[in-house]
């Protein structure tokens with residue numbers, strides 16, 4: 001079975017968007033993953049199929065109705081018992097290890113907010129997993145869902161070509177959670193900068209040690225948080 005991405009949104013035309021290009025686009029065309037759109041408007045209430053309303057107690061913007069969100073999620077989960085993800089700046093952080101875990105699964109359901117958020121009772125009643133891309137606020141969950149899907153899909157078996165590899169890239173366990181070492185390609189000399197001799201010298205042991213030292217130095221200089229985790233694990 002290929003990986004199933006279900007997306008509940010008021011803006012289904014935003015998809016597949018960038019996911020229809022490059023590696024993920026080819027994999028979609030080849031059936032390595034499937035995308036099913038679910039329009040929130042189809043679950044709207046009343047004559048105008050309303051999906052949102054003003055915040056109870058006052059405040060700016062609009063809030064996605066709990067009954068609408070629940071009806072949409074129930075409709076999708078009835079046929080597809082998959083984890084439900086709610087992209088939200090209030091969520092726990094999205095990480096490479098989550099991407100790896102989800103890539104091994106059968107698929108995911110994303111429910112995308114616009115507006116000021118979703119009625120808290122939807123979250124209490126359906127318990128979606130709230131996941132954040134980082135400490136900033138996007139206009140909605142759609143692009144966040146695309147970012148997560150792009151990170152997940154490239155790890156789904158068959159999506160990444162043989163030439164590419166997720167093994168020693170940044171954050172991967174095979175790389176001990178370090179940032180990735182520097183890469184080079186032709187030309188040998190660029191604006192007076194040469195590819196380091198150790199990279200092209202052919203001594204694989206020496207190159208591995210150099211790459212490791214570079215990865216450690218980069219991580220120590222740029223990411224105190226990852227470096228501290230790395231040191232803790234080493235103990």
Ligand code: ADE
Pocket residue numbers: 087088089131132133134135136137138139140141144
């Ligand atoms: N929706 C709005 N902001 C977001 C963020 N930072 N991460 C995930 N979803 C979001």
